[in-house]
Amino acid sequence: MIDFRYHLVSIVAVFLALTVGIVLGTTMLQDPLLNTLKAETTQLREQSEQLRTEKDLADQLNTGSDALVAAYADDMLADRLADRRVLVVEAPGVEPELRDALIEEIKRADGTVSGQLAFTAQYLEPGQATFVNELTDQLSDGLELPRGNPYERAGAELAQAVVDGDKDVPDGVAVRTGDSFDGEAVLAGFTEAGLLSVQGSPASPADLVLVIAPTEPFPLAEGQEDDGEAVTPPGNAAMLALARAFSQAGGGVVLAGPPSADGPDGMVQQARAEDVRFSTVDNAGAATGNVVAVLALAAEAEGRRGHYGVGAASDGYLPDPLPEAQPEAAPSPSPSPADRADS
Incomplete structure (x- = not known):
C-alpha cells in the first residue's frame, strides 16, 4: 500500500x-x-x-x-565667373553661414551676385498651392504661361522675371507676348504675399542661378510614410520645379547642398534621381565643396552640366576638365587730347 x-x-x-x-x-x-x-x-x-x-x-x-x-x-x-551675373536662390531652412560662404566664393571668382531670393516656408505649404496658382495668374500680364501644376507655373513666371530672357527657349516654357511683362512687379507680388524675400536687384537678368538646398530635408506629407513606394516631399517638388524653370528659361543652374541634402528625402538626391538637366553639388558647406559649387557654375556657363561631390550618384568630385578663366573685359580707351578738345 x-x-x-x-x-x-x-x-x-x-x-x-x-x-x-x-x-x-x-x-x-x-x-x-x-x-x-x-x-x-x-x-x-x-x-x-x-x-x-x-x-x-x-x-x-x-x-x-x-x-x-x-x-x-x-x-x-580667379576670373572663373568674370562678367557673369549670378542669382542666389534659397530654399527654406538654408543656414545663413552656408549662403554667405557660397556668395563669398562667387565674388572670389569675380562673379556678380545680381540678387537673392529667399523662399519662405509658406510658399511650400501644400494648402497654399491654390493661392500660388491664383497669384501667378494675376501677375502674368504680358506672359504666356505653360500648363502644369501651380509650382511649375509659378516657377516659369519667376524665371522670366530673373533670368536673362534673350536666349532661345524650348516649347512649353513661359514666353513674353509683349512689353507689358514686369519682372519687378512679379517679385513684389510674391514678396507682399509672404512667399519670398528679396535682396539686391534680382530683376536684373542673371546668367546663372545657384539654388541652395536646406540642411534638414523637407518633411513628407501626411500619410506618405505609409505608401510603401518612393515618394517626394512636397517641398522638394516645389523647389525643383523652380530650378527646372530657371534652367529651361536659359540660365545655367547649380543646385548645391550639404551632404545631408544627398541623403534620404534630400533635394540633391531627388534631383539626381530625376536626372535633372542642371548641375548638382552634394558637399557644399566645407571649403572644398563651396569651391566645387562655384566651379560647377563656371562649367554651366560653358554649357556643361554634371553631378559633383562625394555621393554615390556623383559624376566626379569636380568638373573635368576645369572651366576656363574668363578674359577680363578690356578697359574703355581714354579719350585723346583732340577728342577732349572736340568735346
Whole structure:
C-alpha cells in the first residue's frame, strides 16, 4: 500500500534531481558561454577602436584639404565667373553661414551676385498651392504661361522675371507676348504675399542661378510614410520645379547642398534621381565643396552640366576638365587730347 511517506519521498527526489541537473548544466555551460561572450566583446571593441581611428584620420584629412583649398582659393577661382551675373536662390531652412560662404566664393571668382531670393516656408505649404496658382495668374500680364501644376507655373513666371530672357527657349516654357511683362512687379507680388524675400536687384537678368538646398530635408506629407513606394516631399517638388524653370528659361543652374541634402528625402538626391538637366553639388558647406559649387557654375556657363561631390550618384568630385578663366573685359580707351578738345 502506497502511503503519504512514499509520495513525499518521490516529490523530494524529483526536486533534488532537477536541482542537481540545473547545477551540473550551468557549471558545464558557464565557462564556454562566458568565453564566447568575452571573445565577441573583445572583437567588437577592437572594431570600434579601428573605426574611431579611421574616422579621426578622415577628419584630419578633410580639415587639411579644406585648409589647403582655402589657402589657394583665390588662384583656383580667379576670373572663373568674370562678367557673369549670378542669382542666389534659397530654399527654406538654408543656414545663413552656408549662403554667405557660397556668395563669398562667387565674388572670389569675380562673379556678380545680381540678387537673392529667399523662399519662405509658406510658399511650400501644400494648402497654399491654390493661392500660388491664383497669384501667378494675376501677375502674368504680358506672359504666356505653360500648363502644369501651380509650382511649375509659378516657377516659369519667376524665371522670366530673373533670368536673362534673350536666349532661345524650348516649347512649353513661359514666353513674353509683349512689353507689358514686369519682372519687378512679379517679385513684389510674391514678396507682399509672404512667399519670398528679396535682396539686391534680382530683376536684373542673371546668367546663372545657384539654388541652395536646406540642411534638414523637407518633411513628407501626411500619410506618405505609409505608401510603401518612393515618394517626394512636397517641398522638394516645389523647389525643383523652380530650378527646372530657371534652367529651361536659359540660365545655367547649380543646385548645391550639404551632404545631408544627398541623403534620404534630400533635394540633391531627388534631383539626381530625376536626372535633372542642371548641375548638382552634394558637399557644399566645407571649403572644398563651396569651391566645387562655384566651379560647377563656371562649367554651366560653358554649357556643361554634371553631378559633383562625394555621393554615390556623383559624376566626379569636380568638373573635368576645369572651366576656363574668363578674359577680363578690356578697359574703355581714354579719350585723346583732340577728342577732349572736340568735346
